[in-house]
Amino acid sequence: MLRVALKGLASRRLRSVLTALAIVLGVALISGTYVLTDSINHAFASIFQTVYRGTAATVTGRSAIDASASGGTSGDVPSFSESLLPRVQRLPGVKDAIGGVQGSPQLIHDGKVISFGGAPSLGFSVDPSKPDLNSLDLVGGHWPGPSAVVIDSNTASKKHLHVGDEIGVQTRGPERMMRISGLVRLGSASSLGGATLAGFQLATAQGLFGKVGKLDDIRVSARPGVSPSQIVARIRPLLPRDAQVRTGAQEAAKSASATSSFTSFFKTFLLVFAGIALFVGAFVIANSLSITIAQRTREFATLRTLGASRRQVLRAILVESLMVGLLASVVGMLVGLGLAQGLFALFNALGLTLPTSGTIIEARTVIVSILVGVVVTMLASLRPALRATRVEPIAAVREGATLPEGRFARFRTVGAAITALLGTLLIVQGLFQAKGTGAVLSAIGFGAILVFIGVALLSARIVPTLAEWIGWPATKLGGAPGRLARENARRNPQRTASTAAALMIGLALVTLVAVLAAGITSNFRNSVNQLFTGDYAITAQNNFEPLPTAPAQAATRAAGVTAVGNVRAGEGRVFGATEQLTAVDPEIALVVSLKWKAGSQAVLRSLGPAGAFTDNGYASKHHLTIGSPVSVTTPTGRRIGLVIRGIFKPPSGGSPFGPITMSAATWDRSYQQPQNLYTLVRMSGGETAANQAALRHALQGFPNAKVQTRQKFIDNQISGLSKALNILYLLLALSIIVSLFGIVNTLVLSVFERTREIGMLRAVGTTRRQIRRMIRHESVITALIGSVIGIVLGLAFGALLAARVSAISFTIPVGRVIIFLIATWIVGLVAAIFPARRAARLDPLRALSYE
C-alpha cells in the first residue's frame, strides 16, 4: 500500500507539485523569519562582544524610574558627574578607565541632514589614547582632534565623503563645521541598520551634547590577574545614586538583549503572517485533495475490492500527504533561506543596512519549518482522506461513480452557520470583554479562524447565486464560452466555494487593513484639524524624532510669528507606572484648542510651576479632579509635585498629550535634556508663502527642523502609518499568491476531469481561443466570488473593530475596494493562463476517447 501511495504520487507529479506549492510560501516565511532574526541577533551580539571586548567593567547612568533603560541618547537615562572618573581610575586593579558621553548629533552635508531611511544618528566620545576602550574602531585616518570628527565608513562611502572633508555637525545649538579625521565602525559592524555614527573627543562631545562636567559611562580595563567581578565590587561603593556598574560581558549581553527584544517582536509579527499564509495554504490543500480524491473514486473502490481495508486507504492517502507536506516543507525551508537573503538585500536597498555576520540556520529553524509544514498539510488532508475511506467497493463496477457524501453532510449548513456564529461571538467577546492583550488577541485570532471556516463552508450555498450575478458580464461579453464558464462555476458549488475561500481570507484581511487605515487616518485628520488652530508645525525631518529646543527659539524670531507653542516629551513615573509625559508653553493656548470637561482653555496659559492637566480617561482611572495632587518622578530621581488644574476631552483620533502635562518651565528645571516633540506656530496672516519663507529663513541653521503647513503636518504624520500599511499589504499579498495557486490547481484538475467534455466542445466546432476564454472566465468568476465574500467579511470585521476602538471611525474605503476588485480580476486572469493553455491544447479526438 505504501508503494501504491508513493507510485501514485509520482504519477500525478504535476498535481502533487501544485498542491505542495500552497504550503511552500508559508513555510518559507517561517524559515526566512527565523533565519533573518537569528542572523540579526547573532550580528548584534557579536558587535557588542567586540565593543566590550577589552572592558572589564562599565559604569552607566541609572534611571530612577526605569531600571532597564540604557543608553545616553534618549535623554531618559540621566548622566552622572564626571568627578567619579578620577576616583575609579585610582582604584587598585584598574588599568585604564575612560569616561564617555553619547548623543544624537545630526551630520549635515550640502545643507541636508544625512539620514538613511529615517534611521537614528548616534554620537560617541572617543579617547584617542585608549583605543581598546572605545566603542568605535578606527578603520581609516586618525582619531579626531578637538574640532574634528570621525564618522562611520558606511555613511562616508554612501555620501562620497573622505578623510579631510568638512562636514556639518549639529546638536543642541547651531551647526558646526568639522573636519573628518578618520573613518570608524561600531564593533565588527560596518553599518547598524542605516544609523549614522559620529565620534568626538570627550570634551568636544560634552560640549556638543550639553553634558559639560557629566558622563554617560565609564569604561574600565583591569590589570592582569584582576577579574571583572572584583573590579565591579571595588567600584560599587563609589557610585552615586544615579549610576550603576556592570561587567563588560553583562553590558554586552544587555545591549544585545535590547535588540533581540525588538527582533523578537519583529519575529512574532512575521510569524503571524506566515501563519495566515499557511492557513490559506491549508484551504488550498484540502480543496485540491478533495478534488483529486473524488477523481480517484474508482481507484479506491478497486483497492477495496482487492481486499484493502478502510484503514489502509486512509493510511495510503495520509502517506501521500505526508510526502507532499515533507517535500513542500523542505523546499519551503530552503526558499526561506533565500527569502532571508532577499530581505537583507531589500533593507540594504532602503538604506537600512543590517549588520551581518553570516547566515544563522539554527536546528530550531529546520525543525519548526518542516514540522509545521507537515502538520498543516496532514491536518488539511484529514477530511478528504476520511471521505475517501467512505468509498464503497461497489463503486469499482459502477459507471460514473461519485464520492459519497460525508456522514454529516446534512448537518453541513447548520454546522457551518454555528461555526461562523461561534467565531463571531468569540471575536466580540475578545473585543469587548477579554482582559489582557494575550486573551484579546487569541480570542480574536481563534474567532477569525472559525469565522473563515464557517463562511467557507456556508458559501457553497450562495455560490450559484453569486456566480450568476458575477458571471453576468461574462455571458454578455464572452458569448457561448462566457455562458459555459458561468455554468461551470455553478455546477460544483462546493468546489468553487472552497477555491474561492482561500482568496476570501486574504481579501478579508486586506480589506480590514484598508478599513482600519481609512478609519485611523480620517479620524486623525479630523482630530488634528479640530485641535490645531495654528498655521505651521515644526518637527524633525523624519517626523518623529524629538528636536532640541533651539530651533523653536529661532522660530520665535521669524517675522510675523504671533505665537510659538512647544510640546516637550519624555519619560516620567506617575502612580507607579512609567509614562510618556508632556509639557507645554503658555502660548500653546493660541495654537491648540481643547474641549474641557473641567477647567477651560485658560488653564493652558496659566499652569504655573505646579499646575498640570490631564485627559478624562486618565482622570477617571486615577480618580483625579481639579485640585488633585500628582507626583511625577523624573529619570534623574527628582520629584515634581503637581496639582490638577484642568481635565480635557481628547478627540477620538487620540490625545496630542501624555497622561499628565505640566508647564515647559517646570519641565526644563527637572529634565536634563529638554526636547520638543513638535512645535506649533501661529503667524499673522495665516498660511502664506511669505510667512512660510520667513519661518524657513529663521530655521536656516537647523537642517533637521522641518516647517510644515497644517495639512502637510497631517500628511507627514500619516505617512509613517501608510508605510506600515504597505508592509502589511505586502505580507498579505503572500497569502493571496497562495490562493492564486489554489485557483490554478482547481482549474487544472477541472480541465483534467472535463477532458471528454472539452473534446466534445472542440468536436462541435469550439475554437481553441474559445476554450481558453471559457477557462479564463471561470477563473475570474471564481476569484471574484472569493473576493466579494472576503471584502464583505473584511468590512464586517472592520465595523466590529471600529465599534470597539474609538480611534477608528468606520469608513468604507471605496477606492481601495475598487482596486482590490481589479486586482482580483487580474489574479483570476493570471491563474487561468496555465490551465487554459492545457485545455486548449487537448486533441479533440483523443480527448473524446479519454476514459
Added chain:
Amino acid sequence: MSEVVTPTEQATVIAASEVSRRFGQGDTAVMALRDVSAGIERGRLTAVMGPSGSGKSTLMHILAGLDRPTSGTVTLGEIEITHLNDDQLTRLRRDHIGFVFQFFNLLPMLDARENILLPMQIAGRDPDPGWLDEVIDETGLRGRLSHRPSELSGGQQQRVAIARALLSKPTVLFADEPTGNLDSAASDEILALLRHSVDSVGQTVVMVTHDPRAAAVADRILFLADGVIVKDMPHAGEDTIVDAIKSLQ
C-alpha cells in the same frame, strides 16, 4: 476461515436464499431482484445472463458481498455474508473473493507485476512463488511484467486482471462482463483463460455476461429477467444460448 469450506465435488459454495433487492423508495422504487434463490457450485464456471436491467449485475454484486440484499441471505461456505461488517467483508475479500472487471481496473501507476501482486501485498501475505510463476505463464504475461497498463493492449490488461484475481486462489472468482470491452480475438483468449482456470485447478468462476459466445464456455447458465431466474441450463452451444435468449424475450 479456510477450513469452513471443505472441497467436495459439486458442493454449493455460495447460496442465495430468497434474495430481493429494491432500489429507491416509494413510487420510484425498482425491484432489481425478487426472491431469488440459487446455488453456485464449486469448481464450475457459472454464467449469469440476461438483458440490461434484468438484475444479473445486482445478483453478482450481492453474491460477492459488494451490495446487500433488501431481504434474503447469502452464505459463502458456512458464512452468512449479508450481515458482515466492513472489516469482516474486507477479510472475506482477501480470503475468498477475486474480481475481474469489464474495465480491468488496474492501477495505472503500477506495472503488470505490481498489479498482480497488489492484493497479496494489501493482505500482507507472501505469494506462493511456484503458483505465481504458473499464473504468469498461464496468462502469457512473462514478457510484459514491467509494462504499465497504458503500455498494454486491452486483452493483455484483462489477463493481468485475471492473474491478479487467481494469485490468491479465491474461493470464487467473479467476472463482470470480462469481454465487454474487448475485440473478439482478445475475448476468446480471456474466455479460454477463465475456462482453463476451472479445468486445471478447479477454480470456481461466476461470470456475468450478455455475450452468448462468452456464456458458451460456461458449465451452467442462469438466465435472469425482471429480477427473477427464468432459466437454469447446463453447458450449451452458442446457438442454443441465442435461441434460449430469444425464447425468453
